[in-house]
Amino acid sequence: MWCRPLQSVLRTGLTPVTRSWKAKVRACRFAKSESVKGQSGELPTPPPASRPGCRVSAELIEHLERLALVDFRNQEGVERLHKAVEFAGQLRAVDTDGVAPMESVLEDRCLYLRTDNVVEGNCVEDLLQNSQQTVEDYFVAPPGNISLPKLSEQDPVTPS
């Protein structure tokens, strides 16, 4: 599969733009299906996301933190995010005209249909074991969602 060369890059660390990048891209295109145009060997221009200076804005960081409840914590974390975005940007180098996107690696599998019988449940004690606080067989949660403090109220992002 074409993702193997990318996996090897991943293992070596996040260094998307290197001299070996062109070789990797060539390997990608070789392994790809016949529907890719331009197999004559011309190399594509470097993907735009790998250009330095394409930063993720502070508002976007805050938005992402709120949506996914991750904490970028400090400048190093944000840097790693930038590198990850640039790395993923390499995907744009691949020509996908006329190719339907793959939704799932299981797309050739048959979706198994289960018969409508009751075979599970009735394990209240096991489930409640996981919860620190319970009230009469109910899980306890804080009232509603607790919103994250706004960017201005937070501690400033500490440099690494």
Added chain:
Amino acid sequence: MAAPMLQWARAGRCWLLGPCPRRMILLFAEPGPGRVRGQSSAAAQEPRPGAQEWAAVVGLEIHVQISSNSKLFSGSQVTFLAPPNSLVSFFDASLPGTLPVLNRRCVEAAVMTGLALNCTVNKKSLFDRKHYFYADLPAGYQITQQRRPIAINGSLTYSLGVGALWSPSATKTVRIKQIQLEQDSGKSLHDDMRSQTLIDLNRAGVGLMEVVMEPDMSCGDEAATAVKELQLILRALGTSQANMAEGQLRVDANVSVHHPGEPLGVRTEVKNLNSIRFLAKAIDYEIQRQIKELENGGKILNETRAFDEKLGCTVSMRDKEGKQDYRFMPEPNLPPLILYDTESLPMGADPQQVVNIDRIRESLPELPSVTRERLVEQYGILPEHSFALLNEDGLLEFFQNVMKETRAEPKKVIGWILSTFLGYLKQRNLAVSESPVSPSSLAELLSLLDDKVISQPAAQQVFEELWQNQGKSPGQIVQEKKLELLHQQEELEEICQAVLDQHPQEVMAVKKGNHKVVNKLIGLARRATLGRADPVKIKQILEKQLQ
């Protein structure tokens, strides 16, 4: 209501807004170019200076709980009342290491509903994850079908009634955008005193069909009728009990107003609607509120509002900071759902593993609209009667059982069932299944009436008796209370003559030309016969004797 009445915008567009319309009330504004001048059936008021027309647009998102034994992606039970967290499997609690396994019955239910609503069933549909954080959604995402739902582009036809004696006046259609399968979330009980929420996951993972209707409706009445028709269809199919009170059918309404010809206005979403009546009320209130707000120069916010039943108004719910970003992504654990028809069915496929759309289409039960037409044809009753028969649970079956055992005419039977029988039930707030009178008893009573063994008022008496004492049959009651009609001509003539002899003054009055007194004499004669004589016969005899 102080709010201005609304106007006929364009032919075919719904119109009236204001308190729930039973009469059409129109307000004439300045007719603009190309504007249709509507006819008013009630008083036309003076046009307010500067009053412009408003048109309202209502779209519905309906979540229907699928009637199945187990949940959509796990094998835990689906039932209404159970001890908290007792119907929860490890997958429903989103413990790590669990995977979703699709329930065949839910797929069939969605296909049946799609076919009944004239949808195109997608042979390939995909599952996605919709991410948001809330305590009753343990996984942090809901598995739904956003990119390619299971059915698209359908329609639902419903009939609006006008007037006190309801009769179908307008048949309207609302387009169904799509039907998708998705998971239900758990239930949260808010404990404000201790500032905590109690979570019950019994409902988490239950299969839902989300029916998305296009904004083709324009008032609360239309929306309520459409939802009622959908309920009847779902119950006829058996895919859901569609009981709003039990939460098996949840409706969210998207309401906006605009001037006809201009682009659509900002819409608000109205949630927390527990019954069809509140649905209509809430939508009408929201339309009025938006109009008032815009006419006062305010703006409508794109927000979610809840309906407060006690106050009869909508209140703003949690304020969302901007639009929610659900970060939709394909569900990695589920391959695409492939459905087949008879042509594309692979050879030698395991029948348990394939869903054949054609087979399901053939086995669809009779839909309400078809049933209504059949009743009108079969029994010769009026369309509004067939509507009324289908609107009450179990009433149609009752009617059919009575018809099986009686020789009486369908029209008479319908009259008894829809007025007397239904009246008794409603007064005591009973369902048809709880009726103390069985179909065979009513059938016997109506046969007696038909054979003229008893008179109409006597029949009412017998019915009352049947209602109170379950043990006896109509025949027995008639005999015990001696309610049989007197048929003997001589006996009747004797009684009538006796009445005339006892009231010579009235006889004189009639002979002088006062015919109203005849009714009094008829009444006296009827009382003398203890209600056992046919009033028509009494009248005939008296008239003959008075000449």
